[in-house]
Amino acid sequence: MKNWFLGILIFINFSLALGQSALKKDVVTTKTQINSSDSSRISFHLKKANSYSIQNVDSASYQFNKAIEIAHSLNSTKDVAEVLYSQGLFFHNNYKYVKAIKFFNEADLLFEELKNHKKTGLINDYIGKNYSYLYSYDKAFKHFLKALKHYQQIGDEIGSAKVYSGIGNIYYLKKQYDISIKYFTKSFSLYKKNNNELGIADSYTNLANAVSDNGDFDKGLEYYNKSNVILIRLKDKYGIATNYNNIGDCYIVLKKYNYALDYFEKALALSQDINDLGLTSIIYSNIANIKKAQNNFKETVDYANKSLKIAVEINDLGIQSESLLTLSKVYEDSNDFQMALKFKNQYIAIKDSMLLQDNTEKAHFFQALNDLESNQSTINELTIKNENNRLKLEYKNRLSSFFIVTSILSIIFIVFLIFQQRAKRKTYKLLAYKSEQVVKMKDEIQTQHDRLKDLNSTKDKLFKILAHDLKNPLSSIEGFTDLMIEDGAGSDEEERMLFLTTIKNSANKASSILNGLFIWAINQEKILKTKKINLFSLLKDEVKLLEIQALYKKVSVLINVENNIYVKADEDMLGTVLRNLISNAIKFTHSKGEILVTSKIADNFVEITIKDNGVGMTMVEVEGLFRVDYNVSKEGTANENGSGLGLVLCKDFIEKQGGKIWVQSIVNVGSEFKFTLPLYINTKEQKKTA
Incomplete structure (x- = not known):
């Protein structure tokens, strides 16, 4: 009798589950039909958004928001994820890496939920690249490994090759050339296996860069030439020009200047053909260095000025500093010390500007990354809450039938206890971790406090110096100026010149004090x-x-x-x-x-x-x-x-x-x-x- 009753309960439970499944299937079918009819609207807004440049970011954001509103109205996780991915790609292509990471992270969570390994791998590869551009190598490495895991799960060898290339670039930027060569070789093997010509050419270039910087120029030249054989076939003018420039750099180090000039002239013709001003400016600078090594004063000055003119036009401070330094040295070698000093001062000014700009950008990147991590933490918390709400909803649906409540109550209770126990363990671990973080933060705050105290003390001393040292020259300027105003035409020429000389000397002293203080302040950070x-x-x-x-x-x-x-x-x-x-x-x-x-x-x-x-x-x-x-x-x-x-x-x-x-x-x-x-x-x- 008991077995018969239990069989009835199981049958009722199974029937209800089938009914709920069928209902959900009908809802999904309806949504799919709606999505099909509205997908063109989403595509329209995405196409419109991507047509704008970064200067019109507000207009682009408006179109992305319209697309995501439609996706949300359809309750389509896939469409929302695709819009977020497209938005991340927009900022990535326009070099706004922090914003790109934000949208890629949001898209990644949704594609993870959809178990779309290919898209998740692609997104994490992009996130890794963006973090590497921001010099946050640890985070970049983490996302590259995540991308590699997803690509390997679906057997996507081209995707895996891209990831190995990204990891190799991290080690290359850190000047760990032996490790970077290892990963570039892995990338090359996969591209070779799949006959991906562009990937093979890219791998040859990466290997050439690594082995050349590691001192093996013969091997580097061999790889550059192999890369160019493929790129010429693919008609990739930018890639060919870059390789020619790199080959020229190798020959400069080897002091084979005629070979270097030959390749720089080839690179210059291609860069001018594709109107790449940055590459053209770099090539002119390289040619100027060769002409200097050959003691050709006129052509050195000519090419250095050409490089400097373009660098100023595109606001590239790095190339400007290189060109100014070359001009300073060549005039120095020709014993024109006045011109050498002029360009040396301009070079120092540019280097100071680069230092200030670099420090400012790093501070902005640091703040942006902190904000990004904070936003990511909030997204993760909301995701957990949504997941908990979904689980609660499913739990309530399973209890919708009165007839099966008594049969599954004990199971639910046991499951509840297990989850509660796991939650407690997680809470204890989290509390321990937070406690450790608080201690670390306390130590860091104390260190910062001590440093700020020292800086404040130094600041007070500097203010005293300024108050003391500036008082005399400024008082002198004020006093002699008053004398000149009061005497007016009564002063003779000799007396006025004496007053003006005193005022000039006082102004020079005040300027010297402020200049020394400015140099000191810049170099503190x-x-x-x-x-x-x-x-x-x-x-x-x-x-x-x-x-x-x-x-x-x-x-x-x-x-x-x-x-x-x-x-x-x-x-x-x-x-x-x-x-x-x-x-x-x-x-x-x-x-x-x-x-x-x-x-x-x-x-x-x-x-x-x-x-x-x-x-x-x-x-x-x-x-x-x-x-x-x-x-x-x-x-x-x-x-x-x-x-x-x-x-x-x-x-x-x-x-x-x-x-x-x-x-x-x-x-x-x-x-x-x-x-x-x-x-x-x-x-x-x-x-x-x-």
């Missing part, structure tokens, strides 16, 4: 970029920039430094230190005096000494040097003014690079400013010697 620097070469360059100051006072600057000494330092910071110390030595040395720059190596450090036979300093003056709170400036032997901030800058820059600075001085005998920097050691050469 500058990222240290150390590299191998030839000390003698840099000293020679900086002394040439101070040649006019030395000639004016008839002071000799002698460099007694070996040509084979290399230091590990930031070139801009070290140049600033050398200019300040040598300029100060000239300032406090009498006419026909002598300044000697020497160096010695000890314990993997290079000690540089700048010695003068000038006025010297007392012990009190020596003890007050390099201090922000002391900061007293005195006039040079020819009444030169200074800001008093130069030595503060020098101490800050030397310590940032891992060195130290000090001074020895005797009144009326002279001063010796000494500082140390790490000696550059070639680890590869050490291993070979071992």
Whole structure:
């Protein structure tokens, strides 16, 4: 009897389930018919949106919103996902990577729900690329692996090849060339297997870039030529021109300048044919460097100016700086130091602008990525809530029949207990993780607090310096200006010239103070970029920039430094230190005096000494040097003014690079400013010697 009753209950439950399934099927069929009739409207809005450029982003967004409204009205997850994917692609193609990631993430959640592995793989590949463009390599790697997993599930080898190429590019950007070559080779194998010519050509180019940067130029040239064989067949002019330019770069390193020129001329013809101004500017810059190496002054200046003109037109600061540096060096080599100094100053100004722009962009990227992560967290929470609501709805539907309540109540109760237990475990893990994060955040906040406290203290000291040091020149300007106004026509020409000279000197001093403070402020947030620097070469360059100051006072600057000494330092910071110390030595040395720059190596450090036979300093003056709170400036032997901030800058820059600075001085005998920097050691050469 019990078995018979249980059979009836099972039959009723099965019948109700079939009825609900049939009802759902009818609803889906109806929606499909509606979607079919409205799909053209969605396509119309998407096509309209993609016709706009990024300058008309508001118009494009309006069309995307209209498309997504239709998709939502149809309750079609697939159409909503397609619109979000199209919107992400729009921002990706217009280089707005943070916004692209936002829409790709939203589309990814929906395609995951639809179990569309191909689209999920494609989207995560795009997300990985966008994160790599934003230098967020860890996140990029995570999404590339997710894309690879989906492509492998459906056996999409072309998709997998694209992912391997993306991973290889991450390691290439991180200069881990051996690992990047490994992934580019994997990508090449899959493209080769599937006879994908464009993919094969792209892989050859990637391999060429990696092996060339790793020092194997012969192999790099072989790969570039193999890539071009395919690209010529495919008539890809941009790809061919890029390869020709890269081949030219290889020949420059190999010092085969005629070969390099031949390939740069080929690249130039193609870039001009496709009107690619950026590539044309780069090629002109490369040709200028070859002409300089061949000591062809006229053509070097001609090509460098052509490159600079285009770079200014397209606002490419990187190419502008390269062209200005080439012009500075070529005029220096031709002993036209005035023109060399002009272009060197323009080069320094561009580099400063690039530094400020780079810091600003990184700050914006950092804030945008934080906002993106916050939005993604909110989306995930909403997704979980929607999933919970869906589960509750299904649960209620299963309880719709009174006859089966008693038979499944115990099962539901057990399931409930299991889910509750899992939820508790997840909650405990989440609480533990959040607690750990709070501790980390507390430590970070404390560190930031201490740093802000130090910065605030330094700021107060700087304000005191400004209040003190600017007071005198500004008061002088104000006083002598009042005298000129009050006297009017009563002053003779000689007296007026005296007043104007005093006003000019006061203005110069105030300008010097503010300029020193500006340089110091910029470099507080500058990222240290150390590299191998030839000390003698840099000293020679900086002394040439101070040649006019030395000639004016008839002071000799002698460099007694070996040509084979290399230091590990930031070139801009070290140049600033050398200019300040040598300029100060000239300032406090009498006419026909002598300044000697020497160096010695000890314990993997290079000690540089700048010695003068000038006025010297007392012990009190020596003890007050390099201090922000002391900061007293005195006039040079020819009444030169200074800001008093130069030595503060020098101490800050030397310590940032891992060195130290000090001074020895005797009144009326002279001063010796000494500082140390790490000696550059070639680890590869050490291993070979071992």
